[in-house]
Every structure is written in structure tokens, then in C-alpha cells.
Amino acid sequence: MANLIVYEIHTCRQGAWKIDSVFDDRELAVQEAERMARTQRYSEVRAVEESLDEDTQRSVTRTIFRASRDAPSAREDRSEEALAALRKVRRPPPPRRKNVVAQVISRTLLFGAIVAAGLGLIYFINSSF
Amino acid sequence: MTIDIEVKERRFVQHLLIYWRELAPDGVLPSRRRIREAEIGDMWRCCFTLDIGSVAAIFTHIGATHVAHYGADLTGRPASLVRPGTLLAAAVDRLGDVLARRIPITSTGTFIAPGGDPVPYRSILLPLAEDGNEVSGILGAANCRLPEFR
Numbered sequence: 001m002a003n004l005i006v007y008e009i010h011t012c013r014q015g016a017w018k019i020d021s022v023f024d025d026r027e028l029a030v031q032e033a034e035r036m037a038r039t040q041r042y043s044e045v046r047a048v049e050e051s052l053d054e055d056t057q058r059s060v061t062r063t064i065f066r067a068s069r070d071a072p073s074a075r076e077d078r079s080e081e082a083l084a085a086l087r088k089v090r091r092p093p094p095p096r097r098k099n100v101v102a103q104v105i106s107r108t109l110l111f112g113a114i115v116a117a118g119l120g121l122i123y124f125i126n127s128s129f
Numbered sequence: 130m131t132i133d134i135e136v137k138e139r140r141f142v143q144h145l146l147i148y149w150r151e152l153a154p155d156g157v158l159p160s161r162r163r164i165r166e167a168e169i170g171d172m173w174r175c176c177f178t179l180d181i182g183s184v185a186a187i188f189t190h191i192g193a194t195h196v197a198h199y200g201a202d203l204t205g206r207p208a209s210l211v212r213p214g215t216l217l218a219a220a221v222d223r224l225g226d227v228l229a230r231r232i233p234i235t236s237t238g239t240f241i242a243p244g245g246d247p248v249p250y251r252s253i254l255l256p257l258a259e260d261g262n263e264v265s266g267i268l269g270a271a272n273c274r275l276p277e278f279r
Contacts, residue, residue, distance in 0.1 A: 013156070018156075019230070020232060020233075021146070021232050021234070021235075022226075022230070022232060022234045022235070023234075024235065025235065025237055027139065028139050028143065028235065031139070032143060
């Protein structure tokens, strides 16, 4: 399997994204994306790795760096699939069904314990005087 | 040692890219007229420029280091005449992509030195436009690990 990997810097200005430059060196691409993000000229900057399988002609794209004027920059190592999986994991868990039987038992036990304590206290007072 | 060379090579490409961006901060392509040899400094000896005509891309400048390494000055001659397998040929290899996409493209790879050894190189092609839009020239640069390029 022969893979061709290129790195692109994408910039967003006034809501419009454009491909800014192309690299075949990941480190250089990320360094340049970081530098561009620091200039504050763009609302968002990201570096994207595009991997093309020359045999199948299937390409996989993943963001390796992203920064916005409103958020700190971050190097990332996530494929689109991984990001989708992450979003799935981060969904709030569905509310758990309350176990009615367990609640009845625990409340009965608590009630029994309070009654027993009260009776014990009455017995203690009667035996003392 | 190899790491130092790699960092130096990256800086070489990145410095030229930063210079190019400063010439056109608003996102339009910079004009060839705005490029100053003095501003590029010592890197100029590893740079070249091309005029993009309707028929061919013609070298309008080739840095002294490239002239010495290539063994001839190709200024005034078309890029298509560069000997295949040379550093200069590798440096202009992605010219078509830059013309089509109108964005800077950097490349790394190896070429075979006159002694027969493969030598790693790094290059960049930066589009220029007199009207800020249509590519009419190229600022390019390439360096490698041969002593004369350090």
C-alpha cells in the first residue's frame, strides 16, 4: 500500500475558508500554522493531513492543528472518524431508570431502623427510672 | 547533527514564505516588483525567479549557488530545459501545481548529485502576480545538504 501524504494549511477570514499553502513536511506545516494563528489575521487556522492510498485512490483527511482567535491553539492527532467517535462518547448518558423495588426496600429498612431506635430509647428510659 | 540541518532547512523555506506573506498581507498575490534582493539577504543565492508567459515559464534570475552547482546559468531560458534529475529540476517539478492552485507549495525529496549520491533537498515555489490575482511569476528557492548550499 503506497501512501501519499500532504499537509495543507486552511485559513478562515470573514467566514470564508481557503487553502493557504501546501507542504510535504508535517512539522513545517504545523509550525507555520501556529505562526499564522499568532498573527491574529485569521478567525481560524488549521493544518490538515491528507493521506491518499495510491492503490485504492481513497483519501483520509484529519486535522492535526487548529486554532481560532477565541480559543487557544492545539496540536491534534485525530482522524475524522476519531472525532466522530469522540463526539459520540461525549454525549450525555441517558437518564438511568430508577429501581423502584430497591427504593421501597431501602426506605422500609430506614423506617424500621428509626422505629427500633425509638423503642430502644423508650425501653432505656423506663428501665432507668 | 541531522536534526540541526533539518531545522536549518525548514527555517530557510519558512523565512522565504514569511517574507512572501509580508509582501501581500491582505491575501492577494504579491508582485515581482516588490521583491528586493537585499531584503532576502543571503538566501538570494539559493533563489530563482520565473516569468510565466503564455507559452513557457522563463527563468529571470537564478541564484549564484544554483548556477555554480548546475554548471550553467539558465537565466532567460525556459524551465522546461532544465536537466532532469538535478536539484533545479526537482525545485521546479511542482510548477504546474502552483500555477493551477495559486498557493505556495513546498517539497522535499532527494536528487542524485554529480558524484552519484542521493542528496536530500527542500524547495518552495511562491506565486507572484502583477495584478494580485493571475499568476505571472514565481519566486522559488531550493537548498540541499551539499556543502556549497550551507
